[in-house]
Amino acid sequence: MNRDALDRLLAQSRVSEHPDAYWDAFPGRVTRSLQSDSSGRYEPRRPRFVIATLAAVAGAFAILSLSLWISRPQPALSGESLKDGRLLGAMLAKFPRRLRAITRDNEGLHTLVSGTADVATSDPIWLEIREGASDRVIATFSGQTISTERGDAIVLTDRNGHVMLIGDAFFWSQEVSAGLPGSFRLQAVPIPGPKPITRTPAPL
Amino acid sequence: MKAALIMLITVLAASAAADIPSGPVRVAVLKLKADAAVDDYLGAKESGSRLASLIANDLSVLAPIEVVASGEVARNLSLGAMEPSDSLTPSQARSAGDATGATNLVCGRIYRTDAGVVFAVKIVSTQTGEALGTMVQLGAGDTLSDALSRLGTQIGRIALSQRGIEAPRWADARISGTHTGGGTLSLGAVACVLSVDSRLVADEIHNWNRDQILKPGLHEIFVRYYDGTGSAGHEFVIDAKPGGIYETRFDRDGDHNPRLWIQERGAKNPATPVYEATIKEPRQWYEDNLIRMQPHVVPMSSMFFQPAPSVPMKK
Numbered sequence: 378m379n380r381d382a383l384d385r386l387l388a389q390s391r392v393s394e395h396p397d398a399y400w401d402a403f404p405g406r407v408t409r410s411l412q413s414d415s416s417g418r419y420e421p422r423r424p425r426f427v428i429a430t431l432a433a434v435a436g437a438f439a440i441l442s443l444s445l446w447i448s449r450p451q452p453a454l455s456g457e458s459l460k461d462g463r464l465l466g467a468m469l470a471k472f473p474r475r476l477r478a479i480t481r482d483n484e485g486l487h488t489l490v491s492g493t494a495d496v497a498t499s500d501p502i503w504l505e506i507r508e509g510a511s512d513r514v515i516a517t518f519s520g521q522t523i524s525t526e527r528g529d530a531i532v533l534t535d536r537n538g539h540v541m542l543i544g545d546a547f548f549w550s551q552e553v554s555a556g557l558p559g560s561f562r563l564q565a566v567p568i569p570g571p572k573p574i575t576r577t578p579a580p581l
Numbered sequence: 582m583k584a585a586l587i588m589l590i591t592v593l594a595a596s597a598a599a600d601i602p603s604g605p606v607r608v609a610v611l612k613l614k615a616d617a618a619v620d621d622y623l624g625a626k627e628s629g630s631r632l633a634s635l636i637a638n639d640l641s642v643l644a645p646i647e648v649v650a651s652g653e654v655a656r657n658l659s660l661g662a663m664e665p666s667d668s669l670t671p672s673q674a675r676s677a678g679d680a681t682g683a684t685n686l687v688c689g690r691i692y693r694t695d696a697g698v699v700f701a702v703k704i705v706s707t708q709t710g711e712a713l714g715t716m717v718q719l720g721a722g723d724t725l726s727d728a729l730s731r732l733g734t735q736i737g738r739i740a741l742s743q744r745g746i747e748a749p750r751w752a753d754a755r756i757s758g759t760h761t762g763g764g765t766l767s768l769g770a771v772a773c774v775l776s777v778d779s780r781l782v783a784d785e786i787h788n789w790n791r792d793q794i795l796k797p798g799l800h801e802i803f804v805r806y807y808d809g810t811g812s813a814g815h816e817f818v819i820d821a822k823p824g825g826i827y828e829t830r831f832d833r834d835g836d837h838n839p840r841l842w843i844q845e846r847g848a849k850n851p852a853t854p855v856y857e858a859t860i861k862e863p864r865q866w867y868e869d870n871l872i873r874m875q876p877h878v879v880p881m882s883s884m885f886f887q888p889a890p891s892v893p894m895k896k
Contacts, residue, residue: 495670497710520705520712522668531666533703533714535735536742541714543665543701548692553699553718555692 459516460503462568474498478517496521500534501568509560516568527557532565540565608740609649609683610637611663613700618693623725629691632700632729636687639733639798642822643751646737649683663688665703671710678707685740696720700732706743713739724778730796751797751823756843758789758804758829767809772831772841775805775814781874795821803873804829806839806858812866813858815841816873820852827852 458464459481469476474494480487499519506513508526515523519534523542530544542549542563547556549563613636615629625631641648663669663677665688677686689702697720705712715735719728738748756774763769773789774782778801782788786807799820806813819827826846833839838860842851861869 495672497669497671497674497712499711500713519714520668520703520710522666529666531668531703531712531714533712535715535739536713539715541701541716543690543703543714545664545666545690548690548699548701548716550699550701550716553694553696553716555694555699 459514460566460568462501462503462516465501465516465568476518477521478515478523481514483512500536502532502534502540502565503568504532504540504563504565507560507562525561527561534567536567538567540567604684604744605647606645606685606740606744606746607647607649607683608637608640608685608687608736609681610634610640610736611686611688613689613691613702614665615691616693619691619698622693622698632691635725635729635799636702636733636736638820639730640737642797642820643733643737644749644823645746646740649681665690665701669705669710669712674705674707674710677705681707683707685743687736687740694718694720697723700728702732702736704736704739704743709743711743713743715739724780726778726798726800727796730798733798734796754795754797754821754823754825754827755792756795756802756819756821756827756829757792758785759831760789768807770806770808770831770833770839772804772806772829772839774829775803776874777802779873779875795819795825795827797821797823802829802843803870804841804843806831806833806841806860807863808833808839810862811860812863813839813841813860814866814870815856815858817841817843817853817856819843 459479464479465476468479468488472488472490474496475491477489477491477496480489496518497520499521501516501518504513504515504517504523506515506523506525511526517523517532519532522529522531525544525547527547528544530542530547530549532540532542534540539551542565544556548554549557549565551565610633612633613629615632620626620628623632637648640646663686669677674686678684684707686705686707687702688705689700692699692701697718699716699718701714701716703712703714715732717728717732717735719725734751737751741748756777758771758773760771761769768786771786771789773785774793775785776782777793777795782791782793785805799818801816801818803816804814821827822845827843828846829841830844830851831839831841838857840855840857842855843853844851
């Protein structure tokens with residue numbers, strides 16, 4: 378386009394029409410726009426975004442670390458917390474009258490929960506069973522059945538510190554056992570807990 | 582956190598204890614399971630049902646426990662629900678209690694071991710479904726009567742604890758002989774304890790007044806009468822009450838056979854039937870009763886296996 382053609386085009390073009398109010402407000406819009414550009418130039422957004430992001434990541438990491446610390450599969454959780462009843466108590470609170478047993482084996486922790494609230498409240502018991510290569514730790518209650526390679530057996534305590542297993546094919550107690558192979562090793566103790574309330578019988 | 586969990590367990594246990602009902606303690610003993618090896622050791626067929634009867638009898642003397650007739654229980658209870666190695670739910674336990682009138686059900690199994698046999702039992706509260714257990718061993722040097730008495734006492738303590746009752750102290754009973762006449766040179770006539778559960782008393786004639794210890798429950802007492810020239814005797818079965826003091830008694834008219842029995846001191850009536858024993862020359866009498874003086878595991882008296890006294894069933 379040469380100069381003459383450009384002059385003709387400009388001569389034919391019309392200025393857009395706006396109300397007076399538009400032009401009255403126009404300077405203010407320009408000023409605000411400039412101020413906005415100016416602030417963007419002197420206080421850039423990127424550092425604030427990075428700080429916020431880093432803070433959020435740090436917070437999430439802290440929360441994750443805390444939750445991992447609480448629920449970590451540390452030796453105390455799988456061993457002592459089963460033996461002293463802490464884990465059993467926590468799970469019992471979650472599944473009242475439904476919790477049958479918690480087992481730790483080579484594959485981790487397993488919780489056996491009844492589908493209905495039909496588990497009798499009874500004395501808690503800790504057992505460690507070694508059968509060949511299998512090694513299990515079980516926290517359960519007197520009156521519950523456990524499975525072994527020699528068949529099922531019921532775990533019972535006499536409320537006087539003694540634990541026994543009564544099975545169809547075998548018997549085990551601290552003092553004597555019957556029907557068990559030499560490769561079967563078992564330890565069992567009652568988990569300490571409160572004694573039941575008793576009353577003295579009325580004289581006859 | 583640990584303190585909170587312990588507190589939680591305490592609260593749960595306390596709520597369970599608060600559920601413990603009061604009232605009489607009625608125990609039903611079901612037939613124990615036993616295999617042929619156990620029968621062989623005990624020298625008795627169907628030893629499981631026999632021994633359940635003996636345990637029930639021993640429990641019946643332990644106040645305040647009452648015993649429900651086991652035969653009635655078996656007729657009213659699904660036996661599958663009372664397998665010793667199976668768990669019972671609280672609702673199943675309550676159903677069993679409703680069917681039998683028992684507050685506690687006892688079932689178990691007898692195992693043959695290298696040293697003898699083990700009696701292992703499960704005690705289930707029919708109110709709560711709580712299951713506890715206990716066991717005793719019968720081995721060399723022990724008697725069946727003492728082993729079953731220990732088992733009965735242990736069952737009784739657990740049954741009472743399941744009802745929230747502290748078991749009383751069930752003391753051993755005692756038995757000794759009686760004596761009449763005699764002087765410086767002669768002993769007179771004496772009725773003494775020759776053996777308790779096949780355990781011979783040493784020099785029984787001269788030790789006629791020495792107490793023999795009886796654990797609560799059934800015992801075989803062989804009573805010997807001796808007057809210096811002749812002997813007579815009979816084996817009695819007594820259900821010894823805790824703390825009871827028993828005496829072997831006799832009377833004799835002239836040359837007639839002596840009559841023997843056992844009586845609790847201070848009681849008006851005999852604790853056993855009165856038996857007229859044939860008087861014999863001492864050596865002949867010993868030979869006739871030699872088999873009674875051999876150690877035996879299972880009591881030889883058929884009276885030993887009489888059904889236990891029981892309370893009526895709840896209808």
